Amino acid sequence: MTxxxxxxxxxxxxxxxxxxEAWEGMAADITAIRALKKEKNAVVLAHNYMTPEVYFGVAxxxxxxxxxxxxxxxxxxxxxxCAGVHFMAETAKLMNPSRIVLAPDLQxxxxxxxxxxxxxxxxxxxxYPDLPIITYVNTSAAVKAECDICCTSGNAKxxxxxxxVPEVVxxxxxxxxxxxxxxxxxxxxxxxxxxxxxxxxxxxEIAALRRAHQGITIIAHPECPPDxxxxxxxxxxxxxMSDWVAAHHPRHVMLLTxxxxxxxxxxxxxxxxxxxxxLSCPYMKLIxxxxxxxALETMTYSIEIEEAIAAPARRAVERMVAxx
Ligand code: 13P
Ligand code: SF4
Numbered sequence: 231m232t233x234x235x236x237x238x239x240x241x242x243x244x245x246x247x248x249x250x251e252a253w254e255g256m257a258a259d260i261t262a263i264r265a266l267k268k269e270k271n272a273v274v275l276a277h278n279y280m281t282p283e284v285y286f287g288v289a290x291x292x293x294x295x296x297x298x299x300x301x302x303x304x305x306x307x308x309x310x311x312c313a314g315v316h317f318m319a320e321t322a323k324l325m326n327p328s329r330i331v332l333a334p335d336l337q338x339x340x341x342x343x344x345x346x347x348x349x350x351x352x353x354x355x356x357x358y359p360d361l362p363i364i365t366y367v368n369t370s371a372a373v374k375a376e377c378d379i380c381c382t383s384g385n386a387k388x389x390x391x392x393x394x395v396p397e398v399v400x401x402x403x404x405x406x407x408x409x410x411x412x413x414x415x416x417x418x419x420x421x422x423x424x425x426x427x428x429x430x431x432x433x434x435e436i437a438a439l440r441r442a443h444q445g446i447t448i449i450a451h452p453e454c455p456p457d458x459x460x461x462x463x464x465x466x467x468x469x470x471m472s473d474w475v476a477a478h479h480p481r482h483v484m485l486l487t488x489x490x491x492x493x494x495x496x497x498x499x500x501x502x503x504x505x506x507x508x509l510s511c512p513y514m515k516l517i518x519x520x521x522x523x524x525a526l527e528t529m530t531y532s533i534e535i536e537e538a539i540a541a542p543a544r545r546a547v548e549r550m551v552a553x554x
Pocket of ligand 2 (some may be wrong): 340368511514
């Protein structure tokens with residue numbers, strides 16, 4: 231298949247989720263990125279919140295934070311471009327210390343990662359000297375380095391229970407901690423961080439949605455407030471959401487999470503009506519075809535983590551990956 235034919239076939243898949251005026255520029259970037267990946271022996275890891283042209287156009291691996299961390303550990307390439315936010319690029323680097331890991335835009339942070347510092351964790355350690363500290367993967371490597379084990383929204387309950395203790399501290403997402411606490415007998419002491427996107431969903435919105443769309447299925451990410459999750463039909467990480475949709479094929483569904491996730495799921499499931507959520511993550515949206523192309527052309531921005539931080543942070547991620 232020629233490049234032109236490949237782009238025409240891709241556009242056919244994406245025509246409902248990309249604006250036609252933008253496609254010519256996107257196709258040029260996708261063709262260039264595909265060539266750069268070959269030239270540099272590079273792969274693109276893309277989070278489920280990437281826009282469809284990134285997700286379907288240039289990604290080699292897609293998934294939730296857990297899948298990206300796991301897959302990053304198995305990459306036999308020279309260069310990994312992380313199409314996601316900064317903590318995801320750091321996690322990829324922790325798992326691939328000898329490879330070049332590129333973050334396309336250093337401004338692509340995360341409100342959860344920004345709401346806790348290593349000093350905060352040390353203060354928690356002083357306050358709760360006997361309790362293990364679990365860090366959500368949405369934190370800096372420096373915070374992970376102070377914690378005992380990492381978790382993601384896809385495995386948080388399993389990680390909490392794997393420690394075999396009656397009480398744990400979990401940072402930084404208060405809502406994730408509260409949502410997990412409802413599913414386990416382990417007492418979870420939370421930190422007070424929130425995702426600036428998911429915290430905006432409110433229970434009244436669910437009631438209004440159910441009135442407006444008869445029979446709609448509502449799926450909420452566990453970063454949503456507990457009173458939202460309690461009213462949803464299912465809650466799980468971004469991959470858990472996709473798997474649930476693939477298994478249950480609801481007729482109308484709304485994924486209460488970042489907006490692009492629904493665009494990508496709608497491409498994969500054309501027979502399902504995805505009611506689009508209103509919110510998108512401003513940090514994830516900084517990662518574009520243009521920034522990925524620039525990253526590969528200039529080989530920037532390379533993630534570097536000093537070993538004094540990387541070694542304990544890696545241990546926290548590896549402990550998580552080892553929990554079956
Ligand atoms: P997942 O691990 O579920 O993909 O979530 C990551 C994230 O940042 C959600 O806001
Ligand atoms: Fe962070 Fe929220 Fe954006 Fe996820 S959606 S990357 S938790 S700010």
